[in-house]
Amino acid sequence: MSGNLLEINDLHVNAGDKEILKGLNLSIPFNEIHAIMGPNGSGKSVLSNVLSGNEDYKVTSGQIIFKNKNITELKPNEISNLGLFMAFQYPLEIPGVTIMNFLKTIHEANRRANGLEVLGPSDFLKYVREKAEILGINDEVLKRQLNVGFSGGEKKRNETLQLLVLNPVLTILDETDSGLDVDALDIVSDGIVGMKNEENSFLVITHYRKLLDKLSPSKVHILVDGRIVESGGPDLADKIENKGFESFN
Amino acid sequence: MNKKINKPSEKDFNSPYEFGFETDIETVFAPKGLNEDVVRFISDKKEEPKWLLDWRLDSYNRWLKMKEPDWSSLRYPKIDYQDAYYFSAPKEIEKPKSLDEVDPKLIETYNKLGIPLKEQEWLAGVAVDAVFDSVSLGTTFKEKLKEDGVIFCSFSEAVKEHPEIIKKYLGTVVPNSDNFFATLNSAVFSDGSFVYIPPGVTCPMELSTYFRINAAGTGQFERTLLIADEDSYVSYLEGCTAPMRDEHQLHAAVVELVALKGAEIKYSTVQNWYPGDEKGKGGVYNFVTKRGDCRGDNSKISWTQVETGSAITWKYPSCILKGDNSSGEFHSIAISNNYQQVDSGTKMLHLGKNTKSRIISKGVSSGSSSNTYRGQVNIHPKSENSRNFTQCDSLLLTGNCSATTIPYVESKNKTSTIEHEATSSKISEDQLFYCLQRGLDEEEAIALIVNGFCKEVLQKLPMEFAVEAQKLLEISLEGSVG
């Protein structure tokens, strides 16, 4: 038994025949925010997807331990219902399904999977409105079809709403800050900070220091070519901002 | 790593047929097979007037000379029309006067179907004319309807009580020479519903009929006639489900709608007959002729249907837009799975001036099923300034199934326009993964996506029916919040 919420041991992952993650190690204790930075194509999104159980990617060796449970073989919904949430870098559209309906459906599935009682319609409505308000999302938006016709930044805000509604134990933010304007970045990061408590942890993937300044992560990891090549404090982000990833190769 | 999201095919709509049971009530059969004597037997059992018997016999003789249509995409073994019963009725209730006289077993059957008659009477405010096999069981809410002069009863009853209306309208929308199956129905129709809405009356409640096929090998030949007199309005709901069985069951219903000047008819169907098992064995053969006649100016007829059942579906609810400024609508969801075959669509015949028609068809195919939309839009030379809009969307859940869109359009008037849009899509793996990452299992994810795909049509259903339709599509609480 370890004190870590997430532990990744020597993870090797293929996309098709190509090895993308090449022996990745990473631990995230409870109640911490960690960040991953790395060049385009280094495998950050692949890592997020593999942690979420996306079977487009094949784990050839290594293990993923989440809440002291080996989740390497689990299905995406099983992992999700254990309390792992990934905010997608490119959120999908679901035509004809309103945001409200989607939220209700996923919230219910989540409660049921965890043996909790499902909220009645009016309690749920109240609950969602509370979360939506934090993000400046009004009722009219909740009636729109999920991500259909939304701008890139608005989609990220929708992702964050789902995050607040599901209130997971481990949150992976895959470039949630990309595409957000200055004000939206404030709103979203405030929302995330408000959600933080002793029982949850975050893995934040980003290209920008700005979000990290807001979230003040305990650790920053540098991912290059499928491996964590360096881990350190928030000052690592400064180094990257100034010198790029060259020095890590 | 050896985990795999099952392809949607295997599971989606495969829940074992929920209503697979039958009651063991004795049945009175007409002799097996079809001939003039059987036609006479049916007419005699129903104590029909001579003109109706003659009409049946005329239909029978026309039918003998007709050929079963072969233009559809449907493939099924040859039907032996001599190997079926053409009349059956639950023995103890040949002439029930009220619900109390009905065999409790039948009521139980309805309860299993989730149609508690008693409760529906006062809960939903829906008048129920339930058909068990060929004889109508009981009609409720008659009194309330009577106050407004609305007639809602079984077809047989109408023949006795309102012969003049029946005589005036029967076969005027779907003539007894129309097509093989409609003509067969005209010869041997058993029972069905009759509705008359007097001029200026808005029917105070949704009228609802539940059909149910039961006795083994019994062909079902329902006949429905609905007349909305001038400036009246009615919403009619038709729903059906059948018990599980091995044998194919033939069903050839006819529905005739007449909308006079300024009248509006909304006709909604949720159809969930036994589709056959996963290997394609058994299931209902459903050959239906449904047609609405916008006979008067400014009249309107809309068809909304959710089709999930039957092994074979051959069905084209249509509108004849005779009156000026009349309009016809067709909203359809057709879901096919396993070896189901659907060949369905609509016909819009524009005859009057300024007529409008709108067609929204959503086809969802899974398993090895085939799903064909066949739609015809015709604009007559005299139909000025008329418009049609057609949108056909198909969603494929597996690689094995097929979806085909076959539009036939013809405009003989230059001032009129026809618009047609068609899309075909698959549920993407990415969409599925997105839903799964949020904690839904595959079935829930697919149901959600399908529900979204069908939303435009689901919204057209009256509340009472939307619930059933949603259940059929395995969807959750859409619309109850927000």
Ligand SMILES: Nc1ncnc2c1ncn2[C@@H]1O[C@H](COP(=O)(O)OP(=O)(O)OP(=O)(O)O)[C@@H](O)[C@H]1O
């Ligand atoms: N399904 C796939 N099939 C083949 N190659 C893939 C697949 N998914 C990702 N890759 C490849 O894996 C590598 C890592 O991609 P990934 O999306 O993880 O990059 P990233 O670090 O998230 O980059 P960015 O900063 O641009 O988001 C890339 O070379 C990409 O082309």
Ligand SMILES: [Mg+2]
């Ligand atoms: Mg990425």
